Amino acid sequence: MTMKKLLAGATLALGLATGAAADGHEPTTVGFVYVGPIGDGGWTYEHNKGRLAVEEHFGDAVETVFVESVPEGPDAERVMTQMALQGADLIFTTSFGYMDQTINVAAQFPDVKFEHATGYKRADNVSTYSARFYEGRAVQGHIAGQMTESNIIGYIASYPIPEVIRGINAAYLHAKEVNPDVEFRIIWAYTWFDPAKEAEAANVLIEQGADVILQHTDSTAPQAAAQAAGNVVTFGQASDMAEFAPFPRVSSIIDDWAPYYIARTQAVIDGTWESKDTWDGIGPGMVGIGEITDAVPADIKASAEALVERLRTGEYHAFTGPINRQDGSVWLADGEIADDGTLAGMNFYVEGLTAEIPQ
Amino acid sequence: MDLSSINPILLLASLMVAATPILLAAIGELVVERAGVLNLGVEGMMITGAVCGFVVAVATNSPWLGFIGAAVGGALISMIFGFLTQFLLSNQVATGLALTLFGLGLSALMGQGYIGIKAPAFPDWHIPVLGDIPIIGPIVFQHDPMVYVGLALVAAVWAFLRYSRAGLILRAVGENHEAAHALGYHVVRVRMLALMFGGACAGLGGAYLSLVRVPQWTEGMTAGAGWIALAIVVFASWRPGRLLLGAYLFGGVTVLQLNLQAAGAAIAVEYLSMAPYLATIAVLVIMRAGRAPGSLGQSFHASR
Numbered sequence: 001m002t003m004k005k006l007l008a009g010a011t012l013a014l015g016l017a018t019g020a021a022a023d024g025h026e027p028t029t030v031g032f033v034y035v036g037p038i039g040d041g042g043w044t045y046e047h048n049k050g051r052l053a054v055e056e057h058f059g060d061a062v063e064t065v066f067v068e069s070v071p072e073g074p075d076a077e078r079v080m081t082q083m084a085l086q087g088a089d090l091i092f093t094t095s096f097g098y099m100d101q102t103i104n105v106a107a108q109f110p111d112v113k114f115e116h117a118t119g120y121k122r123a124d125n126v127s128t129y130s131a132r133f134y135e136g137r138a139v140q141g142h143i144a145g146q147m148t149e150s151n152i153i154g155y156i157a158s159y160p161i162p163e164v165i166r167g168i169n170a171a172y173l174h175a176k177e178v179n180p181d182v183e184f185r186i187i188w189a190y191t192w193f194d195p196a197k198e199a200e201a202a203n204v205l206i207e208q209g210a211d212v213i214l215q216h217t218d219s220t221a222p223q224a225a226a227q228a229a230g231n232v233v234t235f236g237q238a239s240d241m242a243e244f245a246p247f248p249r250v251s252s253i254i255d256d257w258a259p260y261y262i263a264r265t266q267a268v269i270d271g272t273w274e275s276k277d278t279w280d281g282i283g284p285g286m287v288g289i290g291e292i293t294d295a296v297p298a299d300i301k302a303s304a305e306a307l308v309e310r311l312r313t314g315e316y317h318a319f320t321g322p323i324n325r326q327d328g329s330v331w332l333a334d335g336e337i338a339d340d341g342t343l344a345g346m347n348f349y350v351e352g353l354t355a356e357i358p359q
Numbered sequence: 360m361d362l363s364s365i366n367p368i369l370l371l372a373s374l375m376v377a378a379t380p381i382l383l384a385a386i387g388e389l390v391v392e393r394a395g396v397l398n399l400g401v402e403g404m405m406i407t408g409a410v411c412g413f414v415v416a417v418a419t420n421s422p423w424l425g426f427i428g429a430a431v432g433g434a435l436i437s438m439i440f441g442f443l444t445q446f447l448l449s450n451q452v453a454t455g456l457a458l459t460l461f462g463l464g465l466s467a468l469m470g471q472g473y474i475g476i477k478a479p480a481f482p483d484w485h486i487p488v489l490g491d492i493p494i495i496g497p498i499v500f501q502h503d504p505m506v507y508v509g510l511a512l513v514a515a516v517w518a519f520l521r522y523s524r525a526g527l528i529l530r531a532v533g534e535n536h537e538a539a540h541a542l543g544y545h546v547v548r549v550r551m552l553a554l555m556f557g558g559a560c561a562g563l564g565g566a567y568l569s570l571v572r573v574p575q576w577t578e579g580m581t582a583g584a585g586w587i588a589l590a591i592v593v594f595a596s597w598r599p600g601r602l603l604l605g606a607y608l609f610g611g612v613t614v615l616q617l618n619l620q621a622a623g624a625a626i627a628v629e630y631l632s633m634a635p636y637l638a639t640i641a642v643l644v645i646m647r648a649g650r651a652p653g654s655l656g657q658s659f660h661a662s663r
Binding site for chain 2: 036037038039040041069154185186187188191193194195196197199200201203204205207208210219220221224243354355
């Protein structure tokens with residue numbers, strides 16, 4: 001179906017291009033490369049919602065094409081090349097593991113604009129964009145630290161990359177702030193999307209005493225596992241996952257890519273597109289906090305909402321000192337705020353986390 | 360590191376659950392391969408079973424009917440493979456790979472309206488008396504029914520291949536289809552029946568994921584379990600007893616590495632992940648028992 005859609009989109013684009021080129025109104029073609037299936041209910045689902053928003057916003061002026069479940073590796077390069085050859089003007093590659101492939105393909109197609117999600121390598125025709133998910137994770141940690149009774153919080157992590165480590169640190173710091181006894185148990189799944197493995201990881205954490213599960217993987221399997229266990233709190237990841245509300249899902253981090261995708265597509269149409277790095281959080285609305293349900297006691301809910309508000313206005317930064325590194329060395333002095341460079345390349349745990357980051 | 364937080368009883372119990380989907384798929388593939396057919400489409404049949412089982416279970420609100428639907432769905436899609444390879448004599452390897460891709464696409468299409476829906480609950484059985492035995496009870500006798508169905512299937516296949524006349528015929532067809540044909544056995548019919556059984560088992564394995572393990576429908580949710588099932592058949596050197604061992608080894612390592620990580624053990628995950636494959640190689644070398652059925656993967660046509 002995906003391939004058919006891609007081909008249909010490309011054919012249509014070609015047909016319209018030849019027919020409409022004379023008056024200069026050929027439709028702009030925007031391509032999306034997804035790491036998971038659009039029906040994953042999490043990460044890719046939200047990117048695809050962004051794509052649909054682009055289609056709706058521009059109507060006939062824009063054609064979108066997408067390929068889903070593209071493995072992070074050489075095959076991604078083939079998919080991107082194919083998209084560029086078929087006339088895409090702008091290509092969004094939506095996973096960290098596409099970083100080098102995006103740079104490689106972009107070098108071969110200087111006229112095509114590329115946008116890579118969550119990476120740090122740029123070129124004249126490659127922008128990067130990401131959301132400050134750690135702001136959302138700070139809120140989750142704040143709630144999680146107060147909701148746990150066993151003081152053990154389980155964390156299903158995907159790959160040991162800065163984005164994920166940043167999330168763990170942000171959640172831990174804010175859980176620790178409200179509950180000094182809290183302890184994190186971290187499992188690296190080495191996958192973004194494998195429901196069976198995520199379910200198993202959640203069960204293992206529950207068996208080891210965790211009564212709150214945070215996740216940085218894309219499926220809703222941990223929510224289902226928590227629901228089966230009966231008394232375990234979870235949060236929606238990337239998507240609202242409201243089907244598990246009001247319990248076990250008590251809140252969520254929502255990625256809202258639609259405004260960004262529309263703005264960047266508009267920039268290509270206007271010819272004003274230039275390579276830049278975008279990293280937006282709760283304030284500009286790229287990170288949304290899903291409704292905190294009534295399963296959370298009112299006072300915790302109120303303080304969590306206050307935290308969201310302080311993050312939104314920029315009054316408070318999720319990484320504000322004093323914060324030490326895991327080995328006890330000082331990272332941020334009292335009142336000091338982390339700079340984006342350190343956050344973007346974060347490869348260490350903060351003090352108090354007991355495990356080691358896999359190398 | 361806090362190894363005391365790992366409860367060995369829960370570890371062993373969750374091992375049985377983690378191994379069940381690959382065990383179900385592998386026992387079906389074992390029969391198929393003993394009949395001399397190499398069906399690499401296990402992943403495709405599993406995911407088709409997962410979606411068929413989910414759709415039926417949601418529609419009827421009965422997980423049992425869901426599993427039946429999954430078996431039927433898996434068997435039907437395996438018949439496509441059977442028709443292509445047994446009657447049109449297409450290449451089995453290529454057809455099997457195509458079946459996987461087809462199954463992934465078909466299941467995504469069928470499951471479109473079912474994302475975010477919950478499956479009807481499928482409660483664990485707490486077997487009276489036996490389930491109350493200390494230590495052994497929680498490990499062995501407190502699972503959902505499909506764990507026992509999987510074990511029963513392994514036992515049944517073992518007995519079928521070893522003691523029954525039909526099992527002997529199936530093995531003869533797999534070892535030397537020319538000779539079996541000369542003796543008057545209907546090679547293609549035997550193979551079609553074996554494929555149907557293999558597809559049904561793979562379907563059950565897939566439905567175990569979508570109805571019990573996860574339990575939700577998400578595209579691509581088998582995530583390579585079908586390929587592990589194929590590997591386990593080789594690991595088991597085509598014998599049901601070793602197949603059970605292999606499935607529990609794979610399932611056990613998966614669960615163990617998650618447990619060790621959660622406990623904060625500083626063992627690189629990569630070593631644990633490669634452990635089952637190293638064990639497979641070691642078993643194949645040491646036991647030198649990895650002789651495949653003689654006619655495995657070869658097409659048969661009576662006129663030749």
